[in-house]
Amino acid sequence: MLEIAKVNRSFGDHHVLKDVSFTVQPGRLTGFVGSNGAGKTTTMRIALGVLSADSGTVLLNGAPVGTHDRRRFGYMPEERGLYPKMRVAEQLVYLARLHGLSAQEAQRNASALLERLELTERAGDDVETLSLGNQQRAQIAAALVHDPEILVLDEPFSGLDPIAVDVVLGVLKERANAGAPVLFSSHQLDIVERLCDDLVIIADGAIRTAGPTEQLRREHSLPRYEMLLGGDAGWVREVADVTVLELDGDYAVFETATDATAQQVLRLAIERGHVASFGPHQPSLAHIFREIIK
CATH class of the missing domain: 3.30.70.250 (Malonyl-CoA ACP transacylase, ACP-binding)
Incomplete structure (x- = not known):
């Protein structure tokens, strides 16, 4: 279980996160929803250790998350972070190797993800030559190629057409069904509604509500x-x-x-x-x- 506990963060005089607390349960898809500037991306970056919190804790199975634990995360940032002039398959293998996989494991995982995300025909293309939708699929593959135990995905459906959305939905459900806690943000509420088991709503840096989606409907x-x-x-x-x-x-x-x-x-x-x-x-x-x- 991934837990965000009383996290605060300010940038100058702007208090961006205010005692943010919620959990992401194993085997469940948790949608993280809020308007632009609400604090979603800052929260995710703190969970990954990309940013530090002014106060509060990020816990994994009850213990503070350390550098070694974060190697178990799969993270997809909202902005595309792949090397634009590197070939897709080569890049996935490289990233998997950075996470400690053997060359054989890295190649196997990269090939399987390219097929699952319907990118096999683009495996030898440079990332910058891909359409925006295919770049997004490649970014998702990069987050998954090292077999992470926890997924944190910032706007994973951005730029995807309806068919690609269904493909990515299937991949995320597979990871959750295998026991991974999956946290993802999205402005596309119809997709969140189709996908998430749990929902976290943030506004003005504070959590307004969190819990199972059906429970929140009733409440x-x-x-x-x-x-x-x-x-x-x-x-x-x-x-x-x-x-x-x-x-x-x-x-x-x-x-x-x-x-x-x-x-x-x-x-x-x-x-x-x-x-x-x-x-x-x-x-x-x-x-x-x-x-x-x-």
Whole structure:
């Protein structure tokens, strides 16, 4: 387990991180979400030892992380950090060797990742000749080539088309299923929603909430329901203790604090005619994010 415990960091008079604390559990994908400047990248760099904290601790399985432990990390920075004039496969092998793998292990891992990330045909190309999406795939391969036990990835989906996103999602899920704690940041909330088991939301340098995604859905929104009727659904706006969130002809999404009110709406809908569907409606991650940081 990777733990960030009461980490503070300032740059001059600007207090960037304020008692930041959260955990990344083994075998779980943790999404790290916040607006630009919220403190995500600074937190990740402190976890990796790229930056030092003014106070606080980074722990791995309960013990402070040292230089040797950080060799067990796989890190992908938001800015691309590969050598632009070096060939892709050669670079992966070089990086794996720096982490202590034998030449044979390095070559095997590099080849497997290039195939898994659909870059085999580009293995002999210089990094600078790749498209931005393929450069991103190569960067992800570089973070994984030494078989790290912990993954910390800053905006790994940036610049990827939908097919490439699915490929990378599959790779990260495989690492988590093998037991690795995986922490990744992303501005693409739809991807975070599809992928993450746990969610950490940071705003203005402070953690606003953290925990299992489904738990946060329950905690940060009233029960929601959606219904599709055989006629206009506008009458639902007149029901007491109901807040209509979306209304489009015969379709409505509404929020209410009690199940009894939801059942009342259903009875009224049945009295008015055909009910095609009626049931719970999960709030989106974007909605939760907006509610928490406002």
